[in-house]
Amino acid sequence: MFRRATTLIVAVMLLVGLTVGARFLPVPYLVASPGLALNTIGEVEGDQVIQIEGEESYEHDGELAMVTVQYAGGPGTRMDMLTVLSAWLSPNESVLPEEALFPPDRSLEEITESQDMQMDDSQTAATAAALTELGIDYETRSVVMGVGEDMPASGELAEDDVITEVDGEPVAGKDETVELVADRDPGDPVELTVLRDGATEHVELTTTDDNGTAIIGIMVGNDMEFPFDVEIAVGEVGGPSAGMMFALGIMDRLSEESLTDGHTIAGSGTIEPNGTVGGVSGVEQKVVSAAEEGAEYFFVAEESCGQAQRSPASDEVDVVKIGELGDAVDALESIRNGDAPEDLPSC
Template sequence: MLRRVKTLLAALIVLCALAVAAAYLPVPYLVASPGLALNTLGDNSEGDPVIHIEGTEEYRHDGGLSMVTVQYAGGPDARLNILSVIGAWLSPTQAVLPEAALFPPDRSIEDVTESQTLAMDDSQTTATAAAFNELGIDYGLRPLVAGVEKGAPADGELEQGDVILEVDGEPVEDKTEAAERVGDRDPGDRVELTVDRAEEKGADETALELTTEEGDEGNAVIGIMIADDPDFPFEVEFQVGDIGGPSAGMMFALGIMDRLDPDGLTGGEQVAGTGTIDTEGKVGGVSGVAQKMVSARDLGAEYFLVAEESCAQTFESAAAGDLEVFKVAELSDAVRALKAIKTGEGLSDLPRCEPGQAG
């Protein structure tokens, strides 16, 4: 009997040890928590304007148009243990998601970081274009080399970031015209390009002559991807620090519009929001809305603008307080909401997210 008791106690000790060890084993999950809130009308932590416009008069107003973020704990190089994950799952302000949602197994951490940085840069450009379109400010487009196919005629000759100025000695104004000019010949024919190369690459204008090859549709190609790069009449600078992703696009656009408006958009009210934006002003859905609403509440915002596509997420935030949440599908919807917030008129008529709405 004594031997059985000793065996049972030993087994229990081993099981307890295994349970404790298992609790501290790393697991492939991430924890999303409320992150930084940054007023696009104000200054960053270093005292620099979050948005600064050069080349035209800009204005500064009271109030806030704040971008809100999510911070993530965990990841392939810093995995959490199961106890931390369970604690986050029980928290009203945090969320648990699979590691692969942010770090796909076929991509390195460096790739993900670079992608997020590029997405932030792109969101600033598209936000500027959207704001200018909404304000009726004209700007041009330049055909930009967005990628070069390996082994193609352009490989080793053109570089990502080159702006195509001329094709066969004739100026081109956008990506469509550049592609048509290059393709207006038989495969195997020569094409002359003049490109504007970034100063850090050692030159300004560079002349090239390439031999085309046959593309998938039988047309003449040189193996490049071309994008329209906006040529704005004045410069918009952003200082947001080490933040990535595209979800601040809508708030950037509104911040730019406020900077260019003598009267401002908010009337001194504190407004936060989240949503991507394209050059035409369409506001797109984002993730982490529940955590972003908590950040907005902690900032002192009374109103929250959210992409219509993300409406469903607004009901996941039990800790967002008394935020008034308005849904927007276009930049013009956000402007309309700000006008109602500023004047106090028509607030009850603004569209809100409804329970069960897809998003």
């Protein structure tokens, strides 16, 4: 009897020790849980999320909500084993390796800066996509974002140079610039016309070889000049995944008629200036956020449909598959017309 009691006491102590150890043992995992939902055609602390200056804008009822994922853990704030195990068992949370968000070769400052830059780029792309969908013209310029060391452009081109012509042919963006420079054999010359500090310069370079492609060693980006100002304020949120909902929000603000007709629509997807909608991560948790917001529909990129279908809240919201911004506009029209959810393109 004494031996059995001793064994039981030791077992209980070991269990308690393991539980306590798990409670405080840090592990290199992240926990993803449903984050905030923010109405892009609404207000935050009394200010419009999307503000337009220089063009007439409108305010409508309804919601076009961007939804987010909240991550816990990471370098310096690692999760304990017990919390991670609990998240594994939760239908609304996901566990992923720390490296998924925090690559070991990048500092926290670099990651934060990248997220902020992606957010800024997504807002610019959303404005371009919205204006394109509305048929409003804007100007796109090809701008030098960086120059590689020991490359043909080194010492000849500089950041913020605006490339206006390649071999005398006008260019209106980075894609045209890259295509025209590459349209020759490596080693052939190329002449660029550049706008620098208000003055026009002509630069002749000899291309070099990059796996059979002619390059000059610059990183090029698009600088877009819009006919009016569009400002988007979402606080500390980063990343590119709200692009589609920003574009729809901008369109709603610029349209006399409401896009939602009072309905609550949530969604997540990146956006390109041409309107292409791309997939994002964390959609399982974002559908939960949408359901908690009371959304009737969730718009998602086609490539993210699998994630949406796995969400525990997928039966609470009608998930609509989106490939282009125009698809989202068509879906909103169907919703306004009272079409049945099954008539919309679903995942």
